[in-house]
Amino acid sequence: MAKPVRIGIVGVGSLSLRGLLPHLTQSDLAERVTITALCDPVPNRATAAADRFNIRHVFTDYTELLACDEVDAVTLATPISLHFEQGRQALIAGKHVHFNKTMTTSADDATELITLANQKQLKIVASPGEMLRPHNQRIKEMLREGAIGVLCWAACGAAFGTYHESEKERQGPDVLSNVDPSWYFRIPGGGPLYDMTVYALHALTGILGSVRKVVALSGTRITERSFQGRAVTCDAHDNTVMLLDFGESLFAFAYGTAGGRITYGFNGSYFGTTGSIVGFTYNGLPLDYPGAEIARKVPRPEGVEWQGQIPGNQWLLPHITEAHREIPEQHVFEDIMQLVDWIREDRATIVTAAHARHVIEIIEAAYRANQEGRAQILRTTLENGPAVSSCGSS
Ligand SMILES: NC(=O)c1ccc[n+]([C@@H]2O[C@H](COP(=O)([O-])OP(=O)(O)OC[C@H]3O[C@@H](n4cnc5c(N)ncnc54)[C@H](O)[C@@H]3O)[C@@H](O)[C@H]2O)c1
Structure with missing residues (x-):
C-alpha cells in the first residue's frame, strides 16, 4: 500500500479553517493523506490552528516549510497574487502542488509552472475542478x-x-x-x-x-x-x-x-x-x-x-462521503483528493x-x-x- 500523502497547508485563513483542515483531518482519510505542517506569517495563527486540529509542524516562514522533509505536497491557500511564486518555490523544493483557485494571474506564469513540474516530474492540480x-x-x-x-x-x-x-x-x-x-x-x-x-x-x-x-x-x-x-x-x-x-x-x-x-x-x-x-x-x-x-x-x-x-x-463528487458531506467547501477538498489519488495511485485527473x-x-x-x-x-x-x-x- 502507498503511504499517506503528507500535505503542508500554506495560508491558514478562511478557507483553511472552514474547509481544508476540517476535511483533511477526518479519520476516514488516515491511510491516504495526513496534514503534517501549517504555515502563516500572522503571528500565532498557524500555532492556534495546529492546536485546534492537532498538526505537528508550524511555520511562519514558507521556506522553512518547504525544507521540512515530512511534507510531500502543499496546498496553497494564500492570496492569489502569491500563488505563482509560492508554487514555483514548492516545485523547486520537490513538492507536488495543489493551487486553490486561481493558479496564477498570467498565462506565461502558468506555463512556467507547468514546464517546471514536467521537468521535475511533479504533479500540479489547479482548482476549480x-x-x-x-x-x-x-x-x-x-x-x-x-x-x-x-x-x-x-x-x-x-x-x-x-x-x-x-x-x-x-x-x-x-x-x-x-x-x-x-x-x-x-x-x-x-x-x-x-x-x-x-x-x-x-x-x-x-x-x-x-x-x-x-x-x-x-x-x-x-x-x-x-x-x-x-x-x-x-x-x-x-x-x-x-x-x-x-x-x-x-x-x-x-x-x-x-x-x-x-x-x-x-x-x-x-x-x-x-x-x-x-x-x-x-x-x-x-x-x-x-x-x-x-x-x-x-x-x-x-x-x-x-x-x-x-x-x-x-x-x-467522488470523495464526498460520510462526514465530508457535513463540512463546507466540499469541491475544494475533492480537488485536493484528486492530487492525493494521482500521487498514490498514479491516477491522472481531469x-x-x-x-x-x-x-x-x-x-x-x-x-x-x-x-x-x-x-x-x-x-x-x-x-x-x-x-x-x-x-x-x-
Ligand atoms: N474563502 C473562500 O470562500 C474560498 C473558497 C474557495 C477557494 N478559496 C481560495 O483559497 C485561497 C485562500 O482564500 P481565503 O479566503 O482563505 O483567504 P484569507 O485571506 O482568508 O486567508 C489567507 C491566509 O494566507 C495568509 N498568508 C498571507 N501571506 C502568506 C504567505 N506569504 N505565506 C503563507 N501564508 C500567507 C494570511 O495571513 C491568511 O491567513 C484563495 O486562493 C481563494 O481564492 C477561498
Missing part, C-alpha cells in the same frame, strides 16, 4: 447530441456581493477569527474574475472548448469597502463584462461584477436553435443528470447565499493545470482588451477540450 461535476458533463453531452439544436450563444458569470466581508472567520477578535479579506479587493490578484467567475469559466470552457478571441470592458465600481470598522481601498476591477469567441460564430457573454447576476450559480446558460439549458433547467424543466435526485434533496445550509446553485451537487492556464489567459485577455480597446487573440488552448464544431453545429 468544475468538470468533475456530473451536471457539467451531462450538459457537455447534451450539446454534442444536439439537445438544443445548433448552439448559438452562452452566458456565464458571478457577482462578489459582500461574501468575503461576511465570512465568519473574519468577524472576531482573535487570530483565527479576524482574517483580513482586503486582498480580495486589490491588485494584483483581487476582483471577482479570479475569485468567482473563474468557476463559471472553467465550466463554460470545459463544456464548449477553447476560446479564441476576447473583447471586454472593465473597471472598479466600489472603490472603498470596510473590514472590522476600517476602510479598505479597492483598486481591483470589480465590474468586467466580456465577449468570448469560440470560432465558427459561436459566442459567449461572461461577467464578474460587484453585484447582480443574470445566470444561476456558476452555471452557464446555453441557447440553441431549438431549445435552451439555463442554469439547472432544460427547456424550462428540471435538468436531469446522474445524481440529480440526490443533489436536490440535500438541505441548503443556513446563512449561505447560494445564488441559484444546488449545494447538494457537491455530494456527487483537473489540469492546462485548463486552469486557459481560463487565466481569458481573464488576462479581458483586462488587456479593456486597456487597449481591442480584441485579444488567445495563444493557449484546453488540453482535452472538445472541438467547438461538435456542439450541435452542422
